[in-house]
Amino acid sequence: MTLAPFGRRLAEVTAVERLGAYTVIMVVDPHQPEPGQFYMLATETGWGGGAGERPYLPRAFSHARAADGKLQFLFEDVGPGTHRLAAVERGESLWLTGPLGSGFGPPQGRALLVGGGIGVAPLVALSDDVDGPVLLGFRTALHAEAASLFPEQPKLVTDDGSMGRRGLVTELLREELDEDADATVFACGPPAMLEAVRALCAERDVPAQLALESGMACGFGACFGCVVPTRAGYIRVCVDGPVVEAAALETALVPGTGH
Ligand SMILES: Cc1cc2nc3c(=O)[nH]c(=O)nc-3n(C[C@H](O)[C@H](O)[C@H](O)COP(=O)(O)OP(=O)(O)OC[C@H]3O[C@@H](n4cnc5c(N)ncnc54)[C@H](O)[C@@H]3O)c2cc1C
Ligand code: FES
Numbered sequence: 503m504t505l506a507p508f509g510r511r512l513a514e515v516t517a518v519e520r521l522g523a524y525t526v527i528m529v530v531d532p533h534q535p536e537p538g539q540f541y542m543l544a545t546e547t548g549w550g551g552g553a554g555e556r557p558y559l560p561r562a563f564s565h566a567r568a569a570d571g572k573l574q575f576l577f578e579d580v581g582p583g584t585h586r587l588a589a590v591e592r593g594e595s596l597w598l599t600g601p602l603g604s605g606f607g608p609p610q611g612r613a614l615l616v617g618g619g620i621g622v623a624p625l626v627a628l629s630d631d632v633d634g635p636v637l638l639g640f641r642t643a644l645h646a647e648a649a650s651l652f653p654e655q656p657k658l659v660t661d662d663g664s665m666g667r668r669g670l671v672t673e674l675l676r677e678e679l680d681e682d683a684d685a686t687v688f689a690c691g692p693p694a695m696l697e698a699v700r701a702l703c704a705e706r707d708v709p710a711q712l713a714l715e716s717g718m719a720c721g722f723g724a725c726f727g728c729v730v731p732t733r734a735g736y737i738r739v740c741v742d743g744p745v746v747e748a749a750a751l752e753t754a755l756v757p758g759t760g761h
Contacts, residue, residue: 504535504601506722510560512546512595516572522647524620525588526566527575529596535573537627538605538713538745540564542721543575544597545586557582560597562718562740564624564690566651573598576623576648602721603744606711609634609686615656616675616699618691619645624713625690626651634685635678639671639695672698679706686711687748696754703748710748714739716759730756 513529520526535541542560544550551558561583567574579588590596606628613634617625622638629636629652636656640646643665649656657674658666667673672695679685683706689699690713703710716728716739723741730739732750737743739759748754 535601536605539601541600611684621691
């Protein structure tokens with residue numbers, strides 16, 4: 503696990519690009535994170551306690567890539583934080599705390615990467631480190647443009663069939679496991695998708711590592727805002743995760759988690 507330097511720091515934005523339904527931001531940062539770790543981000547201006555400023559707290563984001571002293575983030579504009587981030591311009595700076603949490607562990611057998619929607623972000627970083635089929639599910643072709651971030655063409659499904667097959671990404675996972683179940687599954691996506699992945703892997707006795715999301719106020723274990731239940735009791739997703747072994751969970755469908 504890479505430990506975060508103490509305190510938050512300012513990171514200069516070097517690029518902002520639209521990628522279908524998403525935005526990609528690149529910032530300068532010399533610290534090398536591990537795939538699956540995350541950062542608490544806020545913009546330097548227009549974010550805080552001032553008049554007309556919203557949100558107050560930083561927001562959690564997985565890095566989608568870390569290379570050559572730069573971090574890449576991929577996000578969807580879904581609320582005040584991501585809206586402000588989507589309006590960032592090159593040359594501005596972001597307040598950044600991280601890398602936080604524990605990321606993905608090594609695979610047993612072959613690696614199968616399974617992503618849904620904006621949950622593909624940490625899998626892009628993982629695909630730079632491990633080889634294996636990448637299975638992705640998106641709502642529409644516009645969202646599926648994020649597939650271009652992967653080094654090799656992933657297998658794709660969309661909810662509306664506007665790109666790739668029409669269906670759910672767990673159908674692709676079932677087919678892969680039918681072919682060869684000697685694999686470790688690495689998954690990130692909405693709670694319903696993670697729960698389907700967890701149940702399928704439990705049924706086949708396949709190890710799976712799930713990158714969870716939960717509402718986070720601090721990101722470093724102080725507020726207990728991000729707790730989720732496991733078979734062994736509650737964990738804080740920010741320090742005990744965000745990547746957890748699927749076998750540790752009764753369910754990945756936890757109220758208040760996801761996006
Ligand atoms: C470890 C981790 C990694 C993450 N990585 C990424 C990433 O790489 N990219 C990314 O885009 N996101 C990521 N997220 C999710 C992101 O942190 C959240 O979506 C964040 O809350 C967005 O902030 P916001 O202010 O834009 O939206 P928020 O206001 O926090 O809203 C978030 C979601 O809640 C919904 N919502 C808000 N208010 C209400 C309401 N009153 N009723 C019902 N629904 C509501 C919004 O529609 C939205 O879907 C990650 C989260 C975690 C924990
Ligand atoms: S976000 Fe504060 S304890 Fe996890």
